[in-house]
Amino acid sequence: MIDRKAFRKDFEGMQKALARRGEALVTEGSAWARAHALDVVQRDVKAQSEALQAERNSVSKLIGQKKKNGEDASEELARMGEVGKQSKLLDAQAREAELAFTDALLEIPNMPHESVPDGADEDDNIEIRRWGEPRRDEVPAHWDIGEALGILDFEAGAKLAGSRFSVLRGAAARLERGLMQFMLDMHADQHGYEEVWVPAIANRKTLTGTGQLPKFEDDLYALEGEDAFLIPTAEVPVTNLYQDEILNASDLPIRHCAYTPCFRREAGSAGRDTRGMIRQHQFDKVELVQLVHPDHALSGLDELTGHAAAILEALELPYRVVNLCTGDIGFSAQKTFDLEVWLPSQNCYREISSCSSFAQFQGRRAGIRFRTDGGKPEAVATLNGSGLAIGRTLVAVLENGWQLDEHGNDSVVIPEKLRPYVGGLEKIVKA
RNA sequence: GGAGAGAUGUCUGAGUGGCUGAAGGAGCACGCUUGGAAAGCGUGUGAACUCGUAAGGGUUCCGAGGGUUCGAAUCCCUCUCUCUCCGCCA
Numbered sequence: 464m465i466d467r468k469a470f471r472k473d474f475e476g477m478q479k480a481l482a483r484r485g486e487a488l489v490t491e492g493s494a495w496a497r498a499h500a501l502d503v504v505q506r507d508v509k510a511q512s513e514a515l516q517a518e519r520n521s522v523s524k525l526i527g528q529k530k531k532n533g534e535d536a537s538e539e540l541a542r543m544g545e546v547g548k549q550s551k552l553l554d555a556q557a558r559e560a561e562l563a564f565t566d567a568l569l570e571i572p573n574m575p576h577e578s579v580p581d582g583a584d585e586d587d588n589i590e591i592r593r594w595g596e597p598r599r600d601e602v603p604a605h606w607d608i609g610e611a612l613g614i615l616d617f618e619a620g621a622k623l624a625g626s627r628f629s630v631l632r633g634a635a636a637r638l639e640r641g642l643m644q645f646m647l648d649m650h651a652d653q654h655g656y657e658e659v660w661v662p663a664i665a666n667r668k669t670l671t672g673t674g675q676l677p678k679f680e681d682d683l684y685a686l687e688g689e690d691a692f693l694i695p696t697a698e699v700p701v702t703n704l705y706q707d708e709i710l711n712a713s714d715l716p717i718r719h720c721a722y723t724p725c726f727r728r729e730a731g732s733a734g735r736d737t738r739g740m741i742r743q744h745q746f747d748k749v750e751l752v753q754l755v756h757p758d759h760a761l762s763g764l765d766e767l768t769g770h771a772a773a774i775l776e777a778l779e780l781p782y783r784v785v786n787l788c789t790g791d792i793g794f795s796a797q798k799t800f801d802l803e804v805w806l807p808s809q810n811c812y813r814e815i816s817s818c819s820s821f822a823q824f825q826g827r828r829a830g831i832r833f834r835t836d837g838g839k840p841e842a843v844a845t846l847n848g849s850g851l852a853i854g855r856t857l858v859a860v861l862e863n864g865w866q867l868d869e870h871g872n873d874s875v876v877i878p879e880k881l882r883p884y885v886g887g888l889e890k891i892v893k894a
Numbered sequence: 895g896g897a898g899a900g901a902u903g904u905c906u907g908a909g910u911g912g913c914u915g916a917a918g919g920a921g922c923a924c925g926c927u928u929g930g931a932a933a934g935c936g937u938g939u940g941a942a943c944u945c946g947u948a949a950g951g952g953u954u955c956c957g958a959g960g961g962u963u964c965g966a967a968u969c970c971c972u973c974u975c976u977c978u979c980c981g982c983c984a
Contacts, residue, residue, distance in 0.1 A: 506944070509953080510944075527913080531913090
């Protein structure tokens with residue numbers, strides 16, 4: 464959520480920043496414009512209501528005193544009957560106004576940081592650096608490799624659940640599990656993240672805290688008969704671990720890594736990546752989450768991005784880092800670096816991790832605050848990033864490690880550092 | 895799923911209609927004391943919104959929502975969650 468005081472004080476500045484995401488966000492009818500109009504109304508009604516309540520409170524006190532002293536309070540009582548009714552009415556109005564105002568605020572996206580490049584979509588993202596030497600030879604798509612080796616079964620996934628689900632068999636299943644352990648170990652043991660294991664279901668408040676709701680309900684799987692949803696990312700439960708808490712400044716930074724399955728309806732992605740494991744309704748991911756002092760949001764983001772990249776380097780997978788442009792960063796993000804891994808079959812880099820700073824946007828929504836000594840509580844800054852998406856990592860391992868042996872048989876060489884996690888397996892061959 | 899008990903501030907815990915934003919204790923901060931620390935003593939210590947340049951003021955908040963009342967932490971209703979017992983179950 465945007466800072467409501469800043470919204471008043473620096474209206475022009477914020478509007479300018481927001482417009483960098485797209486003019487439509489600040490024009491008439493936008494949540495921004497709505498909030499602007501409602502703010503004045505909201506405060507006005509509140510002031511009226513509070514004045515009346517103040518009167519009611521003081522006279523009520525007087526009545527109490529008079530009664531105690533055995534004096535006659537019938538005059539006050541008569542007057543207060545009316546004031547009480549009035550006050551109740553006004554109070555309802557004030558609450559409604561406040562609610563409408565916060566509803567509008569909740570739909571306003573975060574302001575992009577000035578270091579976020581201008582742009583309309585992913586074509587305007589800016590490459591920051593590359594690592595590794597991409598292989599340029601012909602490599603079959605992972606679904607062909609997987610089927611040739613008998614380890615990826617998309618038909619079974621479709622039969623069991625529908626499109627965009629898959630079944631892993633044998634070495635692929637083992638690889639999925641091994642990757643998860645490998646990533647968690649590295650973050651927990653080398654990068655200083657405390658591992659947590661959290662529910663894969665979250666309620667409405669929790670999803671509002673990180674920004675998925677109220678705007679993106681269609682992207683979530685809702686549970687019937689409950690006001691709860693399957694999580695689209697571990698960011699949601701892990702960040703909200705500290706929902707409505709006031710931390711000590713000395714507690715920061717807080718770093719957590721977590722594995723969870725992730726569930727996404729992919730409502731707006733019809734026709735994209737329909738084959739293979741790139742875009743699934745259910746996928747596994749190891750997530751990194753940090754709660755930091757607002758002054759350290761961007762330095763923390765650099766560091767966190769490095770932690771995610773370290774996994775790719777350990778797996779010898781070529782990648783690049785991309786600074787997302789204003790048109791491509793997510794709703795809650797202040798700034799985002801994507802890690803894109805080389806997929807030789809597609810001859811391009813594909814997103815495998817998205818690392819974002821949210822500044823205090825989520826901290827304000829979720830009520831995650833910290834206090835320095837006796838000072839006023841202040842919203843924490845939050846960061847998170849995939850470290851990494853496991854399914855996509857599996858795809859990258861299959862394609863980048865693919866080879867044909869002298870007899871023309873497919874096989875996949877497992878990156879050395881991963882081998883201890885898959886029972887010492889060095890090479891996947893057809894079973 | 896059935897029966898019962900409960901939900902109060904950072905924690906613990908009192909409070910059954912006005913004097914309660916909330917006793918007592920712990921914790922924390924500051925001061926005194928000390929060579930230093932501990933103990934002891936003293937003082938202070940919730941949040942959100944809002945008015946104000948500020949000093950300072952107002953409103954709301956005792957799980958959530960509604961109701962009764964001039965007035966609700968306290969009475970009534972609904973819901974959520976926690977605990978205990980029973981049932982069921984990985």
